[in-house]
Structure formats: structure tokens, C-alpha cells
Amino acid sequence: MKKMLVHGQKDMLQIAIIDESSLYEYYMEKTEHAGQLVGSIYKGRVVNVLPGMQAAFVDIGLPKNAFLYIDDVLHPHLERQPKEKPQIGQLLQPGQELLVQVMKEPLGGKGARVTTHFSLPGRYLVYMPIADYIGVSKKVSTEAERSRMRAVGERIRLPGEGVILRTAAEGESLESLQQDVQFLREHWHEIRQRGETASAPTLVHRDADLVHRLVRDLLTTEIDEIWIDDGSVYRKTRATMKRLAPAMLPRLRLFEPQIGGASLFQLNHIHEQLQEASQRRYRLKCGGDLVWDQTEALTVVDVNTGRFVGTSDLEDTVFRTNVEAAEQIARLLRLRDVGGIIIVDFIDMEEEQHREQVMHLLERRVRSDRTKCQVVGWTRLGLLEMTRKKVREQKILPVKDSVGHRDEARS
Known part of the structure; x- marks a missing residue:
């Protein structure tokens, strides 16, 4: 079961997405920052x-x-x-x-x-006022649905405009997408008007806060339950969902801890998983480990068998370690928010078939990453090269929750 957990505090909002108790995504925003710069x-x-x-x-x-x-x-x-x-x-x-x-x-x-290539994201589409083309999310499953969405995009855009149909638009009606694009079109008109009268340099438009982006960008049909432990955040999220995603409202839950009881994040061991994910050496369940080193130019991940000695032959032991390593590297790249060039030194495998399986597994796992990733392939030295788009500075910040727990978490 996939859950979204939202932990609200006076000065901070944290969001964690877990799948069968394992943490896959984490977002944190300090309220005084009033949102991220990207999109402004x-x-x-x-x-x-x-x-x-x-x-x-x-x-x-x-x-x-x-x-x-x-x-x-x-x-x-x-x-x-x-x-x-x-x-x-x-x-x-x-x-x-x-x-x-x-x-x-x-x-x-x-x-x-x-x-100057402006884009305004909505629930179902991204509106680009001067792009003059149609795009469809690569995550849309069937070619028939992609064709339908592309045709709808052509119907709802005006000459010269561009739209990218998001994954959330899959199966949605023409009316829903028309409402989304009309809202964003009017919003762009307001931004342009403010820009014409404003004196440079000045902020004209700031992207929505984390609660709004939670519903707009993070809430998909894959999320089975949304738990929020703060009353005001719950009410704000509910109001936003009524406008953007009313069909998902039955999945929204308010978490009310008992006096002296564990918090929402403590019950799901979120801070422990964040602390574990941020360590230089990450232990694999099989007994192997990953060692992370970051330079200004790139990030290097070294895979070791560690205490794992296997049960049959060396090649099988190496392959099984590398498979688990590939699974965890895809997950940890998201939690650590690593950007730029990434080099993975998997344990040497003799069989080419195993090398291809490990690479294809990593490719499949990074497809679910909201940040663009590309697995380039094996270098002549036997290293796996990949990239992940860098949009903000990777940072580890101490986070203290409302019941006194203190750990390391990514901004």
C-alpha cells in the first residue's frame, strides 16, 4: 500500500511517501521561505x-x-x-x-x-503560452490514450499556445482539461499585466506553496491513503483537493495522536529512514553496502559485497548484490536529491547477461523518479554512468519534530 504522510509544524511542513513502510520520497519546506524559487x-x-x-x-x-x-x-x-x-x-x-x-x-x-520559455503547471496539464506544440507524459501507458490526449490537447489550446498533458490527465474528460487550461490561461494574463506595470527587478509570480503542490504534483491514483497530522494543513489540503482532485477526497485522513503517543512520522520511522539514507555507507539487506562520495563534478557510488557471502557461486553472489544495489540506488537518489553526473561502480560481473539485467533494472526504477534521469550505460572501465537533472542544491538539514525527535533530513 502506498501512503502519503504530511507532518505539519509551526515553521515547517514535511511530506513523506512510503510504499509498504519503505520511504521513497521526502519533501520539506520552511513556511517562512514561502515556497521554492523554481517556477517563479x-x-x-x-x-x-x-x-x-x-x-x-x-x-x-x-x-x-x-x-x-x-x-x-x-x-x-x-x-x-x-x-x-x-x-x-x-x-x-x-x-x-x-x-x-x-x-x-x-x-x-x-x-x-x-x-523566457514560460510554463505554468496545473493538475492535468502544463500550460506554455508561447510554445506552440503539444506534449504527452511518457508515463501514459497506452498509445491509444496518448493519441486521445494529444487530440484533446489540440482542441483546448489556442493558436501559438503549447500544452503538456500530465499523467493525471489520463482518462480525464475534455471538460476537465478545458477548465484547467482556461484557469492557467487567465492566470498567465494576470502575470503579464503585473509584469507590464512592475519596476525591475521584482518578483511577479511565485509558484504555489507545498500544500498546493502536494495536490497538484504529488497526488496520483497510485496513492492509496493521505494522512495529515495537522488540523489547519488538513483543512487547506481538503479545500485544495475539492477544487483540483475531488475524486481523491475519500483517501484523505486526519491523524490524531494520543497525548504522549508517537507522532505520524515516528510511527512510520520516517526520520530513522532519512538518517539511514543520508549516511556515507548504506547497508543493504543482503549484507552488502553502498558507499557514497560526492565531488563538485559528480557523485560516485561504490557497491561492495560486505558481509554477504552467498549460497552458491561467486557470480550469483555478485549478481544478487548488484540487483539489490540497483533497487536501492534508484530510491536513494530521490531521497538524497542527487543531481548531475552519477557513476556507479557495481561489483564486476562475468556474464554480460547479468550486466544488462542490472542496467535495465536501474532504468525501470528511475522512470518513476519525478526528476528526469538518464542511464547512459557502461563505460569501458566497467562503470555505470547516469545523470539526474539538478534543479536545486543538495542539502542535509537537521529536522526536529514536534515531540523532540532530531535527525538528519534533506531540504
Whole structure:
């Protein structure tokens, strides 16, 4: 059974998604931060243009100027772009004001990465006001449904607009999708109006808070139960679900702990699992282990047999260890929110069939990751290379729940 657990506090909201008691996803947001930067829209001012990098720096009011690459200035539809890429100086000039949307959080000493390819996510679709194309989630199961959704997308968009039909749109009616796109279209019109009258640099639109994103982005039909332990968060979530996902309301539950009893997260051992997932050495159930090392350029995961000696031959022992390792690496990448290049040093396998099975298993498991992952393949040195999109800085923060438990958790 797959459950979503929501733990509310005065200054923090935490969300955990578990499958048969095993933690697979974790999100945390401090209330004073008023949401993430990714998705926010600013009216910025071009500070300088760098022809050698085909990019510009834009002041959007943050401590570090944002980075705008030429591909994020050109039209988002490749067929609408010029055959020869122009110079950045032909498109942007210092002092020029423009609307931009944050696509990557500031990382380390770098400012945010921004784009002019605007997108507004809804429950069933992502609205792109100037993209001029239709997209369908790769997670939609059948080709017949993909074709139906694409046809519906063509009916509900206006000329020049783009929409991406999300997985939640599978099986939904034309009317539901029409309502979603109309709401987002009107919202975009309001954003543009605010942008026209605002003085740069300034924030024009901030993406929704974590409670709204919980319903909009995280709540799928795969979730069997949603448990919330805070009354105000429960009421806010219920109101949001009534508007965005009314069919899921019967799955919503309010958790009311007894006086002196364990909290929702304690009962499900969430903090213990977070602490275990954040350690450099992670123990596998078979007795092997994973050792995680992170550099500025990449993350390396070393797989060891450890105490696992197997029951038959060496190749079988190695293969079984690598299979469990692949399962856990896909899970831990999400919990640790690892981004960038990832190199996995699996234990050497003699049989090519085993190597392919391990790689395909990892590919299947990362498909359910909400962050884009790509398994590149085996290198000539026998290492498995993959990438995971980096949108925010990986960070381990101490989290203290309302009954005094203190552990390490990812921001």
C-alpha cells in the first residue's frame, strides 16, 4: 500500500511517501521561505551580455544575478527557431527589461538559471503560452490514450499556445482539461499585466506553496491513503483537493495522536529512514553496502559485497548484490536529491547477461523518479554512468519534530 504522510509544524511542513513502510520520497519546506524559487517569474533587467558565452546576466533582485542562455531566449519550438543561431547581442542589450522564469535554483556560488520559455503547471496539464506544440507524459501507458490526449490537447489550446498533458490527465474528460487550461490561461494574463506595470527587478509570480503542490504534483491514483497530522494543513489540503482532485477526497485522513503517543512520522520511522539514507555507507539487506562520495563534478557510488557471502557461486553472489544495489540506488537518489553526473561502480560481473539485467533494472526504477534521469550505460572501465537533472542544491538539514525527535533530513 502506498501512503502519503504530511507532518505539519509551526515553521515547517514535511511530506513523506512510503510504499509498504519503505520511504521513497521526502519533501520539506520552511513556511517562512514561502515556497521554492523554481517556477517563479521575475521582471528582470539585463546587466551584461557575454557574446563569447552566448548568454546574459539578468538582475532579478536576488543576491546573485541570474544566468540566461541564448537557447532560453529563442522560441521554445525548435521549428520556429532560425536555421542559424543569432548572436546574443542581437536579442538582448544591457538595461533591457524582460520577464524571466526560474528553471534552476541558485547553486553554490552560481545564480539562478532563468528562461523566457514560460510554463505554468496545473493538475492535468502544463500550460506554455508561447510554445506552440503539444506534449504527452511518457508515463501514459497506452498509445491509444496518448493519441486521445494529444487530440484533446489540440482542441483546448489556442493558436501559438503549447500544452503538456500530465499523467493525471489520463482518462480525464475534455471538460476537465478545458477548465484547467482556461484557469492557467487567465492566470498567465494576470502575470503579464503585473509584469507590464512592475519596476525591475521584482518578483511577479511565485509558484504555489507545498500544500498546493502536494495536490497538484504529488497526488496520483497510485496513492492509496493521505494522512495529515495537522488540523489547519488538513483543512487547506481538503479545500485544495475539492477544487483540483475531488475524486481523491475519500483517501484523505486526519491523524490524531494520543497525548504522549508517537507522532505520524515516528510511527512510520520516517526520520530513522532519512538518517539511514543520508549516511556515507548504506547497508543493504543482503549484507552488502553502498558507499557514497560526492565531488563538485559528480557523485560516485561504490557497491561492495560486505558481509554477504552467498549460497552458491561467486557470480550469483555478485549478481544478487548488484540487483539489490540497483533497487536501492534508484530510491536513494530521490531521497538524497542527487543531481548531475552519477557513476556507479557495481561489483564486476562475468556474464554480460547479468550486466544488462542490472542496467535495465536501474532504468525501470528511475522512470518513476519525478526528476528526469538518464542511464547512459557502461563505460569501458566497467562503470555505470547516469545523470539526474539538478534543479536545486543538495542539502542535509537537521529536522526536529514536534515531540523532540532530531535527525538528519534533506531540504
